Amino acid sequence: MSHQPPSHPFPPVDDNLLWDLNCSFIHFPTVIVADELGLFAILDEEARTRDAIADKLQLGSRATEAMLGVLTSLKFLTCEGERYYLTPVSKNYLLPSSEYYWGDVFAMNRQLLLGAEPLKRAMLENQTSPYLGKDSDESLIDEWDSGEVDEDTARGFTKCMHALFWGHAQALAAMIDIGPVTRLLDVGGGSGCFSIALSRKNPDLKCTIMDLKPVCLVTQEFIKKLNAADQVDAQAGNMFSPDWPSGYDGVFFSNIFHDWWEERCRLVARNSFEALPSGGRIFLFEMLLDDTRNGPLTCAGFSMFMVYYMRGKQYSACELRSFLEDAGFVDFEVRTIFGYFSLVSARKP
Template structure:
């Protein structure tokens, strides 16, 4: 039975907010225990100065501080972090209205407090494995691949339909979906655009999962296929007029994203387009709240974070792309696109 992907009757913003609310309290308790509030009470500080003063990991601190800012406990102006009146009133030890005794009781009730504190202090998570480890190693076990494909399909389907309806693929004839996972974006794009064919490029077990679980029943299996390629170790196929990445760049650090951008540039013909589908942080890197919490999730499970439009633009322009643009397509996601001249 063919399953045609339609837009849901309501958007999924409330579900994203619910899911990612898990980080709110642990982020506040972790920075409190790390001494951030007391340090900023003494003086406003830049991120690097704050990290240096407290011997904290700058990347982890920046990601967590973005969420703490979105929660209204700190703010960032001209690159300098300051306490808000709420943090100064309620979250400093020994003040008249301090909630510190309550925080002390409840903070250890969630493992996320300890995990975020470890990341702040060392830049490393105590978790034994991370979701991005399989792609870094070039191997995902079959059972894990099926589980990942189902998970990614569940949270990506509304966004995939929105991206397909945005018109971004209307002029694309051959699409390479890099790290395409379940294939949800390629399927939605092909269903919406009858002249489009797409290839999902991923590790072999991910391709098998996408084919079996989703492509076979999509009604577009004649135009959506897979190719097993380790994107870090093997050559990429050519002959595509657009390369698409959804939730890929947020898994990786600056060096790897620069490599992915350059490999994309080299694989495309002149006039070819790269399209990144990501949840963007604002330019001040202090929110919005759910994207900032998603960035904490990336910190916990990958080498990356959620990036700003400015940061993604730099990756693409440094690789040689021009005409970088962004269009919001769903409550939290945007398409960032650029052209190879």
């Protein structure tokens, strides 16, 4: 069956509204947990820095950053000179001493919201929550980390990611010049949507999806379905192992770094550097926090989602730059691509 090119190279409108909806479910539980932890009460006593809040509430820096980002973006807090203050709305409705306190509303809704209690546990204990629909207590990120993800989970997750990012992949392919890259290693590439879109735009480009074996089985199905086998293939591998395939002059990551904590990101950056020849390029497709790490709102919400289910967070461009430059990369660039997402790139000298 021949492929009929779409009338438009990528969706005519972005999917920000759906991303807003996707991350909005975390907002209310975040407010409920912040209330239960006593955040608003301690800020009524005095304005505090992010580190002081973490110490007072006995939270890790990752959870504290995400919580404050969500609440600042929602305008329950303001940040001035690194200190956080209550807004008038918070003073009136989020303090137990106020006659307008929403405490009873929170008490009722926390019983109805799937996630308030697990979110609180994840923040306090720095533990990820079990994946939705799983019978065991093992989290999704535990499965990815061990390389032992089961086939059903791999299939469901890969199909979900394809639905989320197929439009973004086509936008990326339409908007960037892949330059001198002729062989691209798409690390943790899932369905291969970005490689497939890039290969359609660049007929001389060859791409390999490197992912866990159960994922690669699903990848092959997408490659066949989208008639991409002439330019795209899949190979099982683990990005945390130093034994990467050779012969590639570009490495690509879509929403991979945000799943992992800093040390893991730095390891993957170093592995990328070692795998590339001089002049090779690295590309990271991510939703970026601003340099204050207090927003934008949807990105802060996405970061709280990472606290809940994964072991990472959304990073700012400055943080990603640090990972790449410390690994040896130069010529760091950031470009907004589609909706909330940006492409970070750098070169091996």
